Amino acid sequence: MSRLRLTAAVTVDLVVLTVRDGSLCVLVVRRGVAPYAGELALPGGFVTEGEDLPEAALRELAEETGVSEVGGHLEQLATFGRPDRDPRGRVVSTAYLALLPRLPDAVAGSDAAEATWLPVSPAGAPLGAETLAFDHDEILALGLERARAKLEYSPLATAFCEPEFTVAELRRVYESVWGQPLDPRNFHRKVTGTEGFLEPTGQMTAREPGRPAQLYRAGTARLLHPAMLRPA
Amino acid sequence: MSRLRLTAAVTVDLVVLTVRDGSLCVLVVRRGVAPYAGELALPGGFVTEGEDLPEAALRELAEETGVSEVGGHLEQLATFGRPDRDPRGRVVSTAYLALLPRLPDAVAGSDAAEATWLPVSPAGAPLGAETLAFDHDEILALGLERARAKLEYSPLATAFCEPEFTVAELRRVYESVWGQPLDPRNFHRKVTGTEGFLEPTGQMTAREPGRPAQLYRAGTARLLHPAMLRPA
DNA sequence: TCAAAAGTGTTCGTAATACACCCATGG
DNA sequence: CCATGGGTGTATTACGAACACTTTTGA
Numbered sequence: 099m100s101r102l103r104l105t106a107a108v109t110v111d112l113v114v115l116t117v118r119d120g121s122l123c124v125l126v127v128r129r130g131v132a133p134y135a136g137e138l139a140l141p142g143g144f145v146t147e148g149e150d151l152p153e154a155a156l157r158e159l160a161e162e163t164g165v166s167e168v169g170g171h172l173e174q175l176a177t178f179g180r181p182d183r184d185p186r187g188r189v190v191s192t193a194y195l196a197l198l199p200r201l202p203d204a205v206a207g208s209d210a211a212e213a214t215w216l217p218v219s220p221a222g223a224p225l226g227a228e229t230l231a232f233d234h235d236e237i238l239a240l241g242l243e244r245a246r247a248k249l250e251y252s253p254l255a256t257a258f259c260e261p262e263f264t265v266a267e268l269r270r271v272y273e274s275v276w277g278q279p280l281d282p283r284n285f286h287r288k289v290t291g292t293e294g295f296l297e298p299t300g301q302m303t304a305r306e307p308g309r310p311a312q313l314y315r316a317g318t319a320r321l322l323h324p325a326m327l328r329p330a
Numbered sequence: 331m332s333r334l335r336l337t338a339a340v341t342v343d344l345v346v347l348t349v350r351d352g353s354l355c356v357l358v359v360r361r362g363v364a365p366y367a368g369e370l371a372l373p374g375g376f377v378t379e380g381e382d383l384p385e386a387a388l389r390e391l392a393e394e395t396g397v398s399e400v401g402g403h404l405e406q407l408a409t410f411g412r413p414d415r416d417p418r419g420r421v422v423s424t425a426y427l428a429l430l431p432r433l434p435d436a437v438a439g440s441d442a443a444e445a446t447w448l449p450v451s452p453a454g455a456p457l458g459a460e461t462l463a464f465d466h467d468e469i470l471a472l473g474l475e476r477a478r479a480k481l482e483y484s485p486l487a488t489a490f491c492e493p494e495f496t497v498a499e500l501r502r503v504y505e506s507v508w509g510q511p512l513d514p515r516n517f518h519r520k521v522t523g524t525e526g527f528l529e530p531t532g533q534m535t536a537r538e539p540g541r542p543a544q545l546y547r548a549g550t551a552r553l554l555h556p557a558m559l560r561p562a
Numbered sequence: 563t564c565a566a567a568a569g570t571g572t573t574c575g576t577a578a579t580a581c582a583c584c585c586a587t588g589g
Numbered sequence: 590c591c592a593t594g595g596g597t598g599t600a601t602t603a604c605g606a607a608c609a610c611t612t613t614t615g616a
Contacts, residue, residue: 102419104336105379106412147337147420151411177339177409177424180385187334188379190422192409267596284579286596308594309586324577498567516606518569540567542612556604 106179106188110155111142111234113175113241114163114196117258118275124238125162126230128212133185134231140238141213142191157192162213163201170198171257174264175241175302183233193237195244196256201288218242249275252326253295256316262299264311265289288326338411338420343374343466345407345473346395346428348447349490351505355447356470357394358462365417366463374423374468382471387426394445395433399560402430403489407473415465425469429489440485443458450474481507483557485527488548494531497521508560520558526551 126138141162143204145154152172160166167272175193179262183189218224248254249272254261258271269285289295296314346357358370373394377386384404390400407425415421450456458472480486481504488495490503501517521527528546536542 102339102421103376104339104420106338106422107334107336108338108340108422144335145337147412148413150413151409151422170556172578174408175404177383179377179424181380181382188336189334190338190340190424192411192422252380264595268400281580282594283581283596288578290596304587306594307588307592307595311595327578333586498571502613513606513608515569515608516589520605522569536614539565541569543568559605561606 104116106184107192107227108151109142109146109189109191110151110158111140111191111193112155112158112162112196112236113140113193113238114198115241115245115258115275116157116200117271118200118215118217120270120274121276122242122274123215123217124224124241125213126216127162128214129231137231138216138228139231140193140234151192155192159194159196163198165198165201167196168200169257169261170196171254172196173242175237176274178233178237180233191232193241195241197245197254199258199260207296227273229239246275246328250327251322252320253316253322256325259316262313262315264302264303264305264313265296266306268296268314272326272328278329280329292319292322292324295322338422339418340377340383341374341421341423342377342383342390343372343410343423343425343469343528344387344390344394344428344469345372345425346391346430347473347477347490347507348430348433348434349503350449352506353449354474354506354509355449356456356473357445358448359394360444360446361463369463370448370460372425372466377459378383381502383424384426387424387428388524391428395430397430397433399428401489402428403486404428404551406468407476410465410469419486425473427473429477429486431490431492433464478507478560482559485551485554491548494545494547496535496537496545497528498538498543500528500546504558510561512561521531524551524554524556524558527554532534 116123120250125141127141129135129137129139141158143158145151155172156167161170173195175195177190179190181188198216215227216225219226224235224242229235230238253270255268259267264281265286268289269280269282273280294317297317299313299315301313302310303313334423339490344357357373359372359373361367361369373390377383377389383406387404391404405427407427408432409422409424411422413420448457451458455466456467456474460469464468487500487503491499497518498514500521501512501514505511526549529549530543531547533545535545
């Protein structure tokens with residue numbers, strides 16, 4: 099060690115997304131303490147001594163949702179460090195984006211006073227008239243943009259699904275995240291034809307009325323060729 | 331203010347890229363002080379009190395290159411915070427990516443003991459056998475990947491060019507960054523046909539042997555439609 | 563007249579869209 | 590039987606790759 103001036107506190111904030119009943123939803127907490135006590139905010143917290151940033155993000159995710167991130171996805175989003183972004187002093191926050199399959203409803207039992215899933219409106223402002231504490235509206239907007247873009251060229255949509263899923267379930271993920279309907283026939287051909295995207299299990303399911311569908315697992319591809327372009 | 335525990339020092343590191351004589355080059359400095367004294371590293375430095383992160387990146391860029399970033403491009407890359415990444419203690423560093431047109435050779439007169447342009451090898455390891463201090467190899471690799479990807483769907487290649495440039499000059503930027511030749515005929519049609527990418531000045535130039543070429547300025551588009559896909 | 567680079571036309575394969583149509587189940 | 594959703598076939602259109610060809614300059 100030596101004369102290093104420690105000038106900031108470091109936090110991680112989480113944009114946790116999931117799809118519930120055809121709507122893209124984000125996990126928010128009601129803050130219990132100042133600043134912004136009583137207001138909605140993204141989950142997050144301080145990085146502890148000796149802890150790496152992804153480690154801290156994973157820990158916070160587990161604390162807020164009880165999820166150990168199996169089958170989901172976690173990636174760094176961006177870092178926010180405006181000197182006045184936290185009234186307590188210099189706080190530099192690295193935001194992470196998490197995509198999870200639908201969770202058992204009780205997110206209660208979590209650390210935060212109240213953790214709830216808020217639907218993000220299909221277009222325009224992410225939430226309805228709601229506003230989040232700190233600069234979290236900006237962070238959420240960036241997370242949504244990133245998630246929407248990544249569905250195009252990566253197989254990330256599978257992170258929103260159960261380990262085994264049907265083509266229709268995957269399509270509803272795309273429709274929810276992009277906020278627009280897709281042609282089921284073309285969608286089917288595209289995802290099944292894209293190398294490494296889906297891996298058939300050989301099993302069938304009849305969770306819904308109509309003809310039973312094949313079950314798939316996520317494949318090994320990390321980039322989609324060709325990409326799933328979203329409609330104009 | 332209040333009882334906020336300041337646990338880290340915050341720095342910015344820069345991946346500054348330019349194209350020189352057909353090679354993609356990165357700006358590196360020879361460190362003058364411990365740790366890693368005498369070794370090569372990315373330029374960067376501590377974020378000062380009351381300074382925002384992009385502000386600090388811009389300041390460091392000016393100090394190292396004397397450039398006020400006119401015509402270039404600066405964006406946040408990612409943040410690195412492994413607890414042991416700096417032997418002096420907890421240092422969280424936000425990396426920025428800068429793309430600049432070719433500079434006057436004398437980057438001397440800069441802050442760093444020695445600032446030089448190092449060509450990045452076309453494929454495989456970014457530099458030849460060189461290794462950078464700290465985790466800067468990792469940061470550089472991420473910056474290169476980001477730059478290569480962004481040339482596909484954004485008009486960012488123009489940030490490597492002078493304010494007015496020819497289609498051939500733009501093509502040489504793509505060839506240098508991607509490390510592979512492109513068909514001049516198809517490239518010409520594609521860039522001139524993509525809405526908002528290029529704006530003709532009406533001027534001609536004859537900087538090179540052969541038929542004079544039209545001069546263009548960067549257009550207003552922020553996303554390319556259709557994208558410039560790099561060859562397999 | 564020749565080399566070199568700018569720019570156009572044409573052909574061909576691949577992929578996106580739109581939509582007609584058949585298949586397999588539950589009621 | 591029919592409603593519902595799963596899945597295939599096919600025509601049209603857009604774009605990328607390859608490459609022959611014309612244009613305009615300097616030497």
